[in-house]
Amino acid sequence: MIVRVMTLADLSEVLALWRAVPEVELNDSDTPEQLAKYLAHNPDLSPVAFTGRDIVGAALCGHDGRRGYLNHLAVVAPYRKQGLGSALVEHCLTHLSRVGISKCNAFVLPDNSSGRAFWPRMQFQEKPWPLWQRSFDGAA
Template structure:
């Protein structure tokens, strides 16, 4: 994935059920993310090369890895795209020395929960409570 993919990436987010496009997903923020985490995020394009049909973004803080925006266009699901892209992200993170990876889903995205459980991810961490704080006057940050 490169910053040049942003328009197609944002379009895919808008049309993918269970995904929310936030202000923080803007072109500049995406460029910064990709530059800080080179070679860790991937997109898949259809045979005609128009648009994006799948995406998986990954990054790390030097200690833990994070998967974000793993999504597949509904017309391209059940082809193994998400699994393949997640595997590429996890391989790249492991090569960077990252041994544990986290991800978040929206609470009501039941299909995503099924997918991650199917891949063997743990969905319950009783010892962790996640807090967030928005630092700007934007409820969609």
């Protein structure tokens, strides 16, 4: 098992993995085209856990020059509680650190009990910030 950088060639398998994990909320930005742009914009930051044959974990990680963002962290059920989630997060934090980013945000839905148990183990703290968003250029 290795944790390695996600490549363009991984995208269809990674999307299938995310679609199969109920706690991962994909949205209309999670198309192969937009994800390819995201990977190009954030080289080396997003990891996959690879058995040598299959991808069994993945996360999407990027930054805006100021803060890191960690989205869609998922490990397929038979491979959980073996350190892969931590290894994926460590990959993200190590690579954010290399580009000078030392704070990272993760979005955890209130009803996600496994996520809420996991993030404190990674020393993430819940923050009370409300998020406001505008879609434009015809996006839903």
